[in-house]
Amino acid sequence: DIQMTQSPSVLSASVGDRVTLNCKASQNINKYLNWYQQKLGEAPKLLIYNTNNLQTGIPSRFSGSGSGTDYTLTISSLQPEDVATYFCFQHNSWPTFGSGTKLEIK
Amino acid sequence: EVQLVESGGGLVQPGRSMKLSCAASGFTFSNYGMAWVRQAPTKGLEWVATISYDGSSTYYRDSVKGRFTISRDNAKSTLYLQMNSLRSEDTATYYCTRWGRPFDYWGQGVMVTVSS
Numbered sequence: 066d067i068q069m070t071q072s073p074s075v076l077s078a079s080v081g082d083r084v085t086l087n088c089k090a091s092q093n094i095n096k097y098l099n100w101y102q103q104k105l106g107e108a109p110k111l112l113i114y115n116t117n118n119l120q121t122g123i124p125s126r127f128s129g130s131g132s133g134t135d136y137t138l139t140i141s142s143l144q145p146e147d148v149a150t151y152f153c154f155q156h157n158s159w160p161t162f163g164s165g166t167k168l169e170i171k
Numbered sequence: 172e173v174q175l176v177e178s179g180g181g182l183v184q185p186g187r188s189m190k191l192s193c194a195a196s197g198f199t200f201s202n203y204g205m206a207w208v209r210q211a212p213t214k215g216l217e218w219v220a221t222i223s224y225d226g227s228s229t230y231y232r233d234s235v236k237g238r239f240t241i242s243r244d245n246a247k248s249t250l251y252l253q254m255n256s257l258r259s260e261d262t263a264t265y266y267c268t269r270w271g272r273p274f275d276y277w278g279q280g281v282m283v284t285v286s287s
Contacts, residue, residue, distance in 0.1 A: 099274065101216075108279055109216065114272040152216055156273055159232070160206075160218040 067091050067155055071163035079171045084140040086166045088153035093133050097157040100129055100138045103165075104149045112151075113138065145170060173197040173276040175267045180281035183257055193250040193267030193278055200248035201225070204270030207241060207252050209263035210280075217263075220252065221270060234260075257285045 068091040078084050088098065096116040101109040111120045113129035116136060126141040140147055148170055153163040179191040191207070207219040220241040221230045229241050240253040250267055262285045267278040 099272065101274070108266055108277040109274075110277070111272065111275045114275070118272075120272070120275065154216075154274065159230075160221075160273075162216040162218070164215045 066159055067094060067157065067161050069153055069155055069161050069163035071151075071153055071166050073166060074164070075167045075169065077169045077171050078143050080143055080145060082143045084143050084147075084168065086138040086151050086168070088131075088136045088138070088163050090134045090136075090155055094155040094157035096132060097155055098129070098131065098136045099154045099156070100127075101152045101154060102147075102149045103152065109152065143168075143170070173269070175269065175276060175278035177265065177267050177278045177281035180265065180283045182284045182286065184287050185258060185285055187257055188253070188255045189257060189283060190254070191252040191265055191267075191281060191283070193252075195248045195250065195267075195269075198269070200243075201245040204273070205241075205243060205250045206268050206270050206274065207250075208266045208268055208274065208277075209261075209283075210266070211260075211263040214263075219265070222250070254283070257283075259285050261285050 070089045072087045098116050100113040103109040117129045128139050150165045150167045152165050174196045176194045183189045204223050206221040222241045226243050238256045242251045264280040264282050266280045268274045269276045
């Protein structure tokens with residue numbers, strides 16, 4: 066199975082900051098990489114699909130990039146409502162998720 | 172509006188069975204593959220099983236193969252997960268999700284606790 070490693074595991078930033086979350090695959094996943102946001106007590110929500118495509122209804126401050134084994138999720142200006150855990154997910158082969166990055170406000 | 176509503180969870184003893192259901196609405200259910208994803212308490216997400224749009228193909232993670240069965244009834248727009256020989260490590264919130272982009276819409280989840 067493809068292993069997905071997210072870093073950092075916890076990120077603390079201030080409102081208005083530009084924030085970058087990282088996800089590294091154990092092998093090339095051909096940009097079949099999604100990002101999900103999960104707020105406490107809620108189901109995950111799709112933010113980005115296939116590396117850089119913004120899901121309908123998601124604010125434009127979220128963006129994704131990457132290729133091969135390395136991918137990033139960027140929030141251009143952190144908002145209080147962005148407090149959540151973010152998971153990356155690959156569907157190039159048997160589906161696997163990263164372990165998550167917990168995003169906090171300083 | 173896409174809606175996925177799971178039901179059927181609860182407390183079950185190790186070795187027993189449980190069947191989860193997921194009622195779908197707001198989209199043409201028969202056009203989409205569907206899946207179950209679970210999340211153990213305070214843990215990450217784990218794909219469990221996927222079924223094709225017409226039910227002809229199914230896929231499972233190794234740890235549930237031979238114990239869990241994913242199925243669907245397109246006439247009722249409902250997805251199922253039959254879980255047999257349950258183990259403590261199956262304790263989790265189980266989410267029904269649409270294989271759109273994939274996993275573009277999720278239900279609210281249903282808790283399954285395997286304990287004596």
